Amino acid sequence: MSRATVLEARNLQVHRGQVQVLDVPALDLRAGEVLALMGPNGAGKSTLMLALAGLLPLSRGSLRFKGAELGSRPEREAYRRRMTMVFQDPLLFDTTVAQNIAAGLKLRGIPAAVREPAVRAWAQRLGIGHLLGRPARQLSGGEAQRTALARAFALGPEILFLDEPFASLDAPAREGLLDDLGRILAETGSTAVLSTHDQAEAARLGHRLAVMRDGRVLQTGGLREVMNHPEDPFVAAFVGMETLLKGQVAASGEGLLTLRLGKGGDGHEVLAVGEARPGQTILVGIRPEHVALSLQTDKSSSARNAFPGTVTKVVPRGPFFKVELDCGFFLAAYVTAQSLAELGLAPGGAIVASFKATAAHLIRREGLDSEV
């Protein structure tokens, strides 16, 4: 994918008082992509987003929008009319839904004759066409956020910033809006930046992922790439790689590694994909959805790693259950409610866990002792 770069951020630094709250050496946004910023609360996602939107004074750094430097105030003001932002709080005006959706167009001096059809069309697309005359203060959380999104899309923004737009919605409202937003983003081919602390939201809407912590971007890459090949234990844990195994490389060759697990690992050996020298200490991550559970070792399976173990904990995780196992080392797997029942999974029960060598991802080779 070699699309034109829409926004180029270089060396962005923001200070709050004496404290540096953002330090991003480089970040690019390409045309038509949805970049998901992920990180825990306080990681700097909102700060980065405000900085990229030109709404926050930078201590240092530069922004280029479609190749043009955004330095002066008029340049930033002109940029503000080509992007827009939707916040966690819908921040609607105390007027009707229709007037809210029209607000940005009105600020641009667009006549009512042009505004009104656009307002109606976007209200329809977001499923709030029947609410146009309703006072904004009487809307439910989901309806209010749909109004805020219609107000944003009506502007035809060249970049759409979405700052945790689902965070204050209940589950059904969030689910419906995720579907609609995903569809509209795809239909319009919008360039967008979405911040979220939820990996499922990032996975559903994002094309690329940037994981943040303490005001820094730890890793940027394609969605699958970051989810499956996190470069660092924090990113791994944050993108849902629940099992992290540390050990020494016992043998390597042809892209395959044999990892002998360290303390607490009982000397078990795990086969993983990656390049490392024998004797090196490495970290391997396994996503819970890549671990299969069965009652006995399946000889026909292509899974190179199979470990008998005991169930220690079963935790509901939305539509799935997370099963935590003791196989001589910790292992987590996701199963459906049906599998849970069929396998009779309960704490204390015996089970065989298996995963392919390609599901065991090499995370990092250096500096592990200080990190893990």
Place this chain on the structure above:
Amino acid sequence: MDLIWEGLRKALELLLTLDPEVLRITLLSLEVSGLATLISLVIGLGIAVPVALNEFPGKRLVIALLNTGMGLPPVVVGLFVTVLLWRNGPFGFLEILYTPAAMILAQAVIASPIIAGISLSALQHLPPGLRLQILALGASRPQMVWLLLKEARLPLLAAVMAGFGGVISEVGASIMVGGNIKGQTRVLTTATVMETSKGNFEVAFALSILLLVLAFTVNAVLTHLQQRNRPR
């Protein structure tokens, strides 16, 4: 009780016969306090908007001063304005002491901090992200300020009502800088004080009732403005 009934009867009579002196006093009250409130609105917003929208050292001190100013005693204002406008005072050359202009000035000094203080708190109570949201919708700075004021219109009208209520009812400053001159600077409050001190209770009553009616009418109009188009 007779005093009260007599007062009400007399008041009604003065009102129904449209006593020219009473009418003049009432209109002057409305004019002086109305203009003072308008001037205070401009000054009050002129202070509240930049203080609310900017961070600067000493901001808390400014807010504390404004809040103190909301309780400025009218006699103290009267004293300072009198001294400033006194023939030999720094603004004596204006020759406006004992004119309605001096009363408007004094009342504006009283109402400005009231309107500034309440407006500031109104703006500070808007959702914290609203300003950024408005900018993100492409607003220029003046458009942003206008939209914020529109969002805060309810408490802003309350500020206007409080300012007007403060000055239509004050007597100390008006009597000091206006002098309660018949036909020139006599307003409802100063006339009430004078008639009471002369023992003309029924006239004082009549004037008081008029004052209440005037205050009520103006506030009813402002309340109507404030509450119209309010769903809920």
